[in-house]
Amino acid sequence: MTNFAHPTRKPSFSPFRLDGRSLAWQVVAVALGTLFLALSSYIEVPMVPVPVTMQTFAVTLVGALYGWRFGALTIAAWLVEAAAGFPVLAGGAAGMQHFVGPTGGYLFSFPVVGALVGWLAERGWNGNRVMLAFAAMLLGNLLCLVLGTAWLAVIIGAGKAITFGFLPFIVGGLLKSALGAATLKLFSGTKAAGAS
Structure with a gap:
């Protein structure tokens, strides 16, 4: 018999479980996340008017x-x-001018993209289902490109x-989505190994 109980239970995929951590742990996680984002910005291929970076990954x-x-x-x-x-930012850039220049739309899209992918991951579009993880990453990349x-x-x-x-970033978006899905698969495998 199928059990339909607990339809609102918490999502099963949350590798870092930040909601249940102490404030100090959460602050450290946010700081490490911003460092990871900054480092990803330094991996770039200069293009005009928008460079290719690993930021969306x-x-x-x-x-x-x-x-x-x-x-x-x-x-x-x-x-x-x-x-x-x-x-x-890309190549070590900084300052408000980047938020009103050609890259502004991409930058402002990033929190929305992160929220969308996170929301989907919490609902099963994650490393436990690698094709859905790829689709979530692809939707995030597409949203970034559309808004930017x-x-x-x-x-x-x-x-x-x-x-x-838009057009020059399509192949990169596909590749970064695949890499993101593979990374999530790695995290889900590590989580499963740690639980056994």
């Missing part, structure tokens, strides 16, 4: 591993660091925005 992974609340909070904290002048390109279109026009801000 890190953003989607933080969302999936931290859950939607702490994922979005960590990503927002990283963006606050950037706005305050810390060299945590929409902002870029305001600055340089829709045609150029699609040509320079």
